[in-house]
Amino acid sequence: MTIAAINEQLLRAIGVGVALLDLQSLRLRFCNDTFRGWFGEMEVGSKLLDQFQDFDVEALQAALAAEGRYTTETTFRLRRRTMTVAMDFNRALDEDEPIAVLVCQNISRIKELESMIDSYSMMVERNTREIKREKEQVEKLLLNMMPRSVYEEYKTFGIVTPRLYDPVSVVCLDFVGFSEMVSAHEPGVIVSELNDIYTAFDRIGEQFGCARIRAVGDLYIGVAGLPDPTEDHAQAAANAAIRFMRYLNQRNGSHPIQWRCRVGIASGAVVGSVVGVQKYIYDVFGPAVITASQLRYKAEPMTISGNRAVVERLGDEFTAAEAGSITLSDGSEETVFRIAAEMRAAQER
C-alpha cells in the first residue's frame, strides 16, 4: 500500500468530517465517510453548499480570497438529534489547482453541555434568590426581637455579651381587669384586640423612640434610650405612654370592649442580653424594669406613675404631682409621681 493510499484510508476513517471543494465553483471533489454520515450521500461534482440552509457563500468566497480561511457553524437534525458542526474552510492547492479544504468538527456535545449549564445555573440562581429572600425574612424577624447592633453581634459571634445601659427609661403597662376580660370573651377576640392595640403601641413607640422589648399577655414593656443612648429618654418614654392612653381613649369610643391601662415609668439602669440558646429572646433586666413594674401597680386606671429620676428629666411639657411612695426591693422608699401632659402643651400639639 502506498503512503498516499494509507493517507486516503486514514482520511476516510477519522471522526472528523473532511471535504475538498473546487475553489472557484465550490463543487465537491472528495468527502470522507464521517462527512457522508452527517450530511448524507453526495456526488462528486455536486454543489455542496446548496445543502446548507442560509449558507453565506459570498462571505466564504470573500474570506477565502482575502485571508484564505473561513469558519462557521451549521445545525441540523440527524435522526432526532440536533447536531452542531463547526466548519473550517482553508484555501489550498491540489496539484496546482486551487481548492478549499473543509474540516468539520462535531461540537454537538459542547452545545448540549452549554444548554445544561444554562439550565443548571438558572436553577441555582433561582434557589439562591429564594435562600436570600428567606434569609432576609429571618433577619427581619430577628430585628423585631432585638436591636440591630445586638443582632449584628449575635450574627458575627453567635453570642451576645450582656451590656449595661445607664440611664434609660422603662415603660411598663398592663390592663385593668384583664383576667375578667379574658374569661368574659372568646380567647380569639382578646388576642385579636391585643394584637391591634400592641401594633398601635409599637407604632407609637417607634415614633417616639421607645421600643417594645416584651409583650406577655397584658404586660407590655418598652425602653427608651437603648441601644443608642439618648439625652431625652425620659421624655420619649412619657410621650409614648401618654399617646398609648390617648389611643386607648379614642379606641374605647368606638369599640365595645373597653381597655383601660395603668402605666409605670422609671429611669435607671438595665442590662440587655439575649437569653436562651434554642429559643432565644432579647430581654432587659435590672432596677429600672423592676421599679417601673412596681410603679405600674401604684397607678390609677388610665394614669402614669413615675419615679423621681424620670420626673427630673421631664421638660415643661409634662406635669408631675407627688402621689405617695413605694418600697423598693432594697427596702428604701421611692416617691411616686403622677405624670400627665401639660394641658397647654397638649393643646398646642
Add this chain to the structure above:
Amino acid sequence: MEKSLFDKYGGFSVVSKIVLDLYDRLLDDDDVGPFFDEIDMARIVDHQTKFVSSLMGGPASYTDDQIRKMHAHLEIHQLHFDKLQTLLRATLADHGVAPEDQDAILGAFEARRNLVTE
C-alpha cells in the same frame, strides 16, 4: 440534615454526565425517542437536567400539578413510562449509583406515574 443523593454522588459534575448519557439513550430509543422528535435540543436538555436533579434531590423541584400540566398534551402510555424507567435504571447503574439509591430514585419516579400516563 441528611445529604441528598445529588450531593452524595458528587453534585452537578457527576449528575451532568448522567443527564447527558440519559439524553443519548432517550433519543436513540424508538419508544421514547419520538416524543422528542420536534423538540429543540436546549429544551430537551433543560428538561432532562431538571428531571434528574429533582429525582436526586438537587436544586429543582416540581409540584404534582406542574408535572401533570407539563405532560398533559402528550400521549404517554404505561409502556413509555416503563421504558424510561428501564433506561433510567441502566444509566444510573452505569454511573456507579448503588442499587438501594437506584431504588430510591426510581421510587420517586414511579410515584409520579399516574400524573403523566394515560
